[in-house]
Amino acid sequence: MNVKMIAKTKSIEEELIKESIFIIGHVLSVDGRIIKIKLNKNKNHSHILYEGKTVKNVSVGSYIKVVKGFVSIIGKVEGEFTSEEKYYNKEYNKEEAKINRILQVSLFGHFEGTHFKQGIKEMPLIDNECYLLNRDEFNSLHHFYKNGEKTITIGNLTEEPSQKIKIGVNNLFASHIGIFGNTGSGKSNTLAKIYTELFKVFSNNNDFKTKSDFVVVDFNGEYIGDEMITKDKVVYELSTGKKVSKKKYPISKDSIHKTEILSVLLEATEKTQKPFLDRVIRNDFLDDNATFNARVITSIEDTCTSVIDKKDRNLREGLIIELFRDLINLVTDEKKDAITNLKKEVENNLHYHSKNEEYYWDNTNSTNFNNTSPIYTTHLKTLVENLVFKSDEFSKLKLKIVFNYFHEIIKGYSNQEHIGPLIGRMFRKFDMLEKLIDINENTESKNLSIICLRDVNIEMKKIIPLIIAKQLYENKKESDKKSLHIVIDEAHNILSTMSQRESETWKDYRLETFEEIIKEGRKFGVFLTIASQRPYDISATIISQLHNYFIHRLINDNDINAVEKAVAYLDKLSFQSIPILSVGSCFVAGLASDIPVKVDIDLLEMEKRPNSGTVNLEGAWNSELTQNNKDIQPIIN
Ligand SMILES: Nc1ncnc2c1ncn2[C@@H]1O[C@H](COP(=O)(O)OP(=O)(O)OP(=O)(O)O)[C@@H](O)[C@H]1O
Ligand SMILES: [Mg+2]
Structure with missing residues (x-):
């Protein structure tokens, strides 16, 4: 045998070993997109060894590959249960060997060459072999952008923290985005993170600065810090109280004469x-x-x-x-x-x-x-x-x-x-x-404006975003700029359908305005990003028209149902785990990610973090205590 042949046999051997290690079982039944897989008995461990490294074995939530001839079909494990072997020989087997492990898998995509594609062209057959994904396939599954496309990194995959999650800028920002989650679940951090990354990626790009406008409606003064998102921005700190507005928002005469x-x-x-x-x-x-x-x-x-x-x-x-x-x-x-x-x-x-x-x-x-x-x-x-x-x-x-x-x-x-x-x-x-506001036709030339409504009374908190959004939307329709991005944190403040204190006309007009932006905005390059802790309160038309969702922990059933009704991208298993997500961890689903993924969003550095950190009461009270303790003179014996 010459050297070439030895190398070839060796690589075939390696391939066979790899396959024998990565194979996990066979298809037992096919029912629509749900299939059942009978696992091989020797694969009942949480990890398996391959080339001296541990590889995580299948479990609920992980991905598997079904091989049918040249086609690889990808599915997600949704459930696991056992069944007992009917015919089994006591003499040769241990008692536990009569238990079969069955996985329920929902199919969602396939590989074309090395590229993952959503959707299934061919269904598997009974007895097709099923495999764990290898590193390359796993990477390819979580590769949410085209090569050469600009991306932002948002965090790591929760279940496989070594996997960074990058998202294509176009798929994310040329879309309406919804960020939902209970209070303290990390929404504001996620919102700030995606925009901070975007501004970082395009920091030296002049077209970005001149062709797109970003306006953040900030109800709590979380985004006014110098370092927030980018330094190069205009902050309108508005106030109806004793403090005078530092800078009033310019509104054209036409916008008010409506x-x-x-x-x-x-x-x-x-x-x-x-x-x-x-x-x-x-x-x-x-x-x-x-x-x-x-x-x-x-x-x-x-x-x-x-x-x-x-x-x-x-x-x-x-x-x-x-x-x-x-x-x-x-x-x-x-x-x-x-x-x-x-x-x-x-x-x-x-x-x-x-x-x-x-x-x-x-x-x-x-x-x-x-x-x-x-x-x-x-x-x-x-x-x-x-x-x-x-x-x-x-x-x-x-x-x-x-x-x-x-x-x-x-x-x-x-x-x-x-x-x-x-x-x-x-x-x-x-x-x-x-x-x-100032009635004034000139707007600032910076492409990021933060409108802080922290010191604005409730009446005006509702109306100012409406006037501004309406003006921005109308102007954008006529201008030759490429895009306008309206970002609203705590969006339930203005998109609520529940408020009983206001008149119907007002509610209708307010919702109609934003619903129009959601429905028609894309045509004119107007995109909305909303974050809210009460998706149930927000008009269903708005929630269901969003293209990308970041779903943090939600506990209330109504909220989960509201999201479930609207988000077609998320599977059942993921929905069930929404109430048990940890802080900063969320499902990313929609146009920007081919498959819904659970991501631990990176926590921003201290000075770039939205100013909304949970109050540390004990710390606050303790400082007082230590202060008091200092005043007490030590007793000297
Ligand atoms: N990705 C993250 N990783 C780790 N910790 C995080 C993450 N995101 C947020 N946190 C922590 O949770 C706290 C609350 O986060 P954040 O203000 O983003 O929540 P929120 O959902 O916007 O809450 P609210 O509804 O009250 O505005 C932060 O101060 C931070 O300490
Ligand atoms: Mg917040």
């Missing part, structure tokens, strides 16, 4: 107040800057003279007082005193004589009715003409609402009782909104 948005903001009623707001928006009488102040003054004159001249019993002088009261907040600071005095003048002097059905002007003698000369021209005109009104967009909008209201009341188009409450709410709501 009936839907204004109705939601001002909690307008569907039948009367919403149509009123619609009329306000369509009215452009204050839009021209050159004539703005003059037009406001004419409108005041019109309102006053209409009330006075109309002498309508129902339109009493109170209406004029109401007008000046509403306008106090809308004049420039220097004119505040002037308009306050004007209001007082009217309160003191303008009276109505119901018998004569006339107004008169006097503060000394209530029987002096002669003074019916044009009241406005004589007593108010010059004072009013002196006023200067604020001309920023917010003030303009408020003025428009105020004058439309008075106009419609006087003309009898609208009922004061219907629209009045809206005007009452308007100033308070706009005050809050003004603390958070």
Whole structure:
């Protein structure tokens, strides 16, 4: 035998040894995609030895390969049980040998050459041999990207920690992503991890910076740290409280001038107040800057003279007082005193004589009715003409609402009782909104924005993300940028279908907006990433349209069911183990991974970790204790 032949026989021998070691049993039955495998009796150990190394033997959750001629079919072990041998010879065997070990396996893919492909082309036959996967096959099964594609590493396979899990950037980020899990299960860390990795991979890529935008809605101030995700970002730390917003979010005039948005903001009623707001928006009488102040003054004159001249019993002088009261907040600071005095003048002097059905002007003698000369021209005109009104967009909008209201009341188009409450709410709501946004067409040039809503009150926490998402979505539809990624941690805050405190219209509009982004966004390159501890609360339309899921530990049955209904990618066995996942460990399922895998997500370094760590009460209290102990003087004997 020459050297070549010896080598060849040796390699065949090695192959045979390998096969004999990796073979685990034979197919016993085939029922749809579920097959049963009878294990060889000598394979009842947890590990087997191969080339001096231990290889993990089959167990529930592991993968096996069924060989049928040239085809290798891959399945996952879903259950294991035993059966007893019917015919067995006592003389030759030990008692335990009559027990057969049977595996239930669900088939899901096959190998083409060395590449794993999802789906099955051929079913196995009874008695086909079944094998453990070798290292290469195992690697190939967990190879979730095409060669040459950019990837991010998210962690290690839980069951085989030496296996790093890398995911193709395109499959993950050109998709809607859902991250679910109970509080403290590691969602925020997972969310931060995938985006931190993404920004790391593309840190020197200019196209990445100019062609894609990322916006994180951060309800708890977890992502505002300097090192979070990337240094190169804009942070909008908004506040409705005593703290002033460090940087207000720029919103274009068009985004606010929307009936839907204004109705939601001002909690307008569907039948009367919403149509009123619609009329306000369509009215452009204050839009021209050159004539703005003059037009406001004419409108005041019109309102006053209409009330006075109309002498309508129902339109009493109170209406004029109401007008000046509403306008106090809308004049420039220097004119505040002037308009306050004007209001007082009217309160003191303008009276109505119901018998004569006339107004008169006097503060000394209530029987002096002669003074019916044009009241406005004589007593108010010059004072009013002196006023200067604020001309920023917010003030303009408020003025428009105020004058439309008075106009419609006087003309009898609208009922004061219907629209009045809206005007009452308007100033308070706009005050809050003004603390958070700037009406401004320019947006920052950085491609990552963090919108921190930690110090924003509940009312605005709900509406701000809606206004921003709507604006971003509309702008993206028209721009030539490649993609927009809206990331919402604690998404149940705005995507909940459960909240009973809010009106139906508002709930519908809010959900419709996000459902539209989920349904249509992909076409325009708009992708949503949501993280939530209450998937059950979130609209089913939204959950079921996500493409990639990271599922951490969930305990509540409703939550598990909600995920189970929506996630077609996950097998039964995986679902059953959702309540027993450990912190940081999650199932990754969807477009980005060919098969659902259980991954231990890498914990980010301290300064890159979302600022949400569980409070260490004992530590906090102990520091106090040690402090107190220090004050106690040691007793010296
Ligand atoms: N991958 C991980 N590996 C190890 N520990 C982790 C991992 N992820 C999170 N943790 C730990 O769990 C804690 C909570 O994590 P995280 O804030 O991400 O949870 P969460 O699911 O977002 O909770 P919440 O719903 O309250 O926001 C972290 O402070 C960290 O110590
Ligand atoms: Mg969190």
